[in-house]
Amino acid sequence: MAREQAEAIRSAVTCRRRAEADLLASICELAECYRVDTDELLAVLAEKRIRVGAEGTPLVSEFLSLELAGLLECSPHAAGHRLIEALNLKHRHPKLFAAVVELKVEASRAVKAAARCAHLRPEVAEAVTLRWLPRQDALGWTATFNLLDKLIIEADRAAAQERERLAREDRGVHVWGLFDGCMNLTGRLDVLDARSLDVTATRVARLLEDRFPGLTLQQRRAKALGILANPAQALALLQSGDQPTLPGDPEHHEAARPRPSKVYRPELGLAVHIHADSVGGLPPAARVDKAGWITSRLLGELLGEAKVTVHPVIDLADLDPSDGYEPGAQLKRAVEIVMPTEMFPYSNRSSRRLDLDHTVPWREGYRAQTRLGNLVPLNRRAHRAKTARAWKSLQRGPDVLVWESPLGYRYELTPCGTWPLRE
Template identity: 60%
Template sequence: MEATAQRELAEDLRSAVTLRRVAEAGLLSSLCEFAEAYRVDAEDLLEVLAERRIQIGGEGTPRVSEYLMLELAGLLRCTPAAAGHRVVEALNLKHRHPGLFAAVRRCQIDADRALRAAVRCGALSQAAAERVTQEWFLRQGGLGWTASFNLLDKLVKEADLEAAAEKERKAREDRGVFVWGLSDGVMNLTGRLDVLDARHLDASVERMAEVIEGDHPGLTKDQRRAKALGILAQPARALALLQRAAQPELPPEGSEAHGERHGCPGELCGTVTTPLSRLRPKVSVAVHVHSDAVGRLTGLARVEQAGWITTGLLTELLGDADVTVRPVIDLANVPAEDGYVPSAGLRRAVCYALRHELFPYSDLRAERFDLDHTVPYLPGRRGQTRLGNLAPLSRRAHRAKTAGVWRSRQAAIDQIMWESPLGYRYEVSPSGTRSLE
């Protein structure tokens, strides 16, 4: 009886896998059909804002509406960028790999595996891409994930050796050093560091890349950053280069007075003769502490471009760092302005109130964009440029709003109500997006 029950559970699992494949195949098909059919009502649009059809996929994929990703973001409940990524992958699979797309619809292969395979063939022509994935499909069924894509990579390289060599060349050009992520007050490089230590390391690499730019004019910025990290692993050499940059009066490199090694005067190599404050990289780290925490340092602090940490850890991390305290911005008392372009102070206040673009499911940082008047600006009318009538919008969202295909109403300083061309409504605030349908 026990074996029979287990067999029934196993069959339920097999059925669930099949149902998942069916659902994913249906989602892909629906996504492609929606993308290919989507249009906005252009009757009332200005000619200059008429809907454009753009090609977002590879060779052989159809053109789609420039506003497609905005509508899809709400339907898929993801950012417009993520929606664009998904539709590009779906269209590439359907139109560049019709055989593989058909296999997905027949539930002979997982949609995710097929989509990944199509991406791996992005550099190939349409005909070569279809030929490669057809051969791969016939051989990948009994292989695990890693083995199957190792096989695909081999087939892709064999299909176009010149393209493979070019891809390798570009990979070498893209060398770089990057600091990313935050978890409990630490950031990632190759190990884990205190968040401010990581920011200082990133700034040191950036500074050294600037210092050596004249010595390596043929390298890109990212390649200089990679070389700069290697130099920072040699403290005496790094110190000499920093001192040379900070003290232009040092004798030119190669002269007898320049020193025996790395520009250091003989036995004094490694001695700091310039104040540390001049050699230390400047790192601008904005930290926001809630007014209730001032004086008590309890609760949380938000570190710009890093995330939230406890104020206790903030005290430890700041250590002997130079701290600049900016005046507190009281959002309730920021005055309205008459000019079309907001002042630096008003812009800073808007970005404090609205950290991200106020468009459904967008996570793009507010500082990247111009501030849009949610109620159109009329010359001669006073006080239109103010909190409550300004919102950061990306170019595509701003164009969609200006064209009237998306309608918006700013209900509060940090809240905008949106209606899509198909009539879907959303409420957007710093807390996120709420679908009203």
């Protein structure tokens, strides 16, 4: 019985590898033949052919990633990334691509290897992966890409040095993704800066042990970064930690505490949605600007630690339309509240700072065209695809939109998500 189940697993792995190889091949074939019907396009917005992959990949339709997003059921950005992966692999590494089709190498390894070689000239990139291919199968994930990195440096040492220089120019710190009341912090720093931050975060965390006895060192390191964001508070804490005291000194424990100082309060935007029929108390959820949804209980903690910006109350049911083309600030804010993400199939972009498109095109001389129910947030490419009539849309309500792609696939969108319409 166990042997049968083991064989079933091996069969499933083979099927998965075959499906992944077929998907890559199909994406490439779609890219080669995809055209928008030119009879439907406005002449001024004729479809452009663009290169999305590295040198050596073919030109494709500018609207291809939008179509592909619906087929893959992912965001247009993610679909564009999958398209680049497939085109780079097939057209810059034909023998590696053939190995994927023949199930000699996993698709995930192959596309990652092609991505690592994207900066190389096509002939050099192919030569590198040909040296790597026969050796990668016996290596684990980390070891196989360590080998590939070595081969890339050997193939073009000057280019490797230039990449190191460019990587340093790409330094930055990013705060993203709200998950259960916490956010992620990622970044790229100089080596010495990174090590200095690591050491200082641990130092501050140890000074916080008396104040947060129930937290682990790693949890206190997270609190330490928040304190380091407040220079005055961090300086007071670090200076107090430098004060020499004897273990029996009654002020021994006080030395680890920061001296009073003016604390800088960050500015955060909070949106608390209250329904008209709510009676007493806050709703269970609130939205933090540029973050996401949190519980009202955590909101209470934030109100104690941050400045609060109060926006005017917007009554969506009593919002006057505009006769002009451009919506006013209150109407823009209302659209963001009703549709917090872009209203294009599977997009996860925030609606803030996107174009507000009139679902029914605006016409001079008609009143009340700019209103909830005729405005949706779109990025420039999706806006251009609709204006060019490559994609068609129908707004069925203030926050319900139906899209039809150039190939005839239809999708219904609400702020809750995207649903393919299968007829």
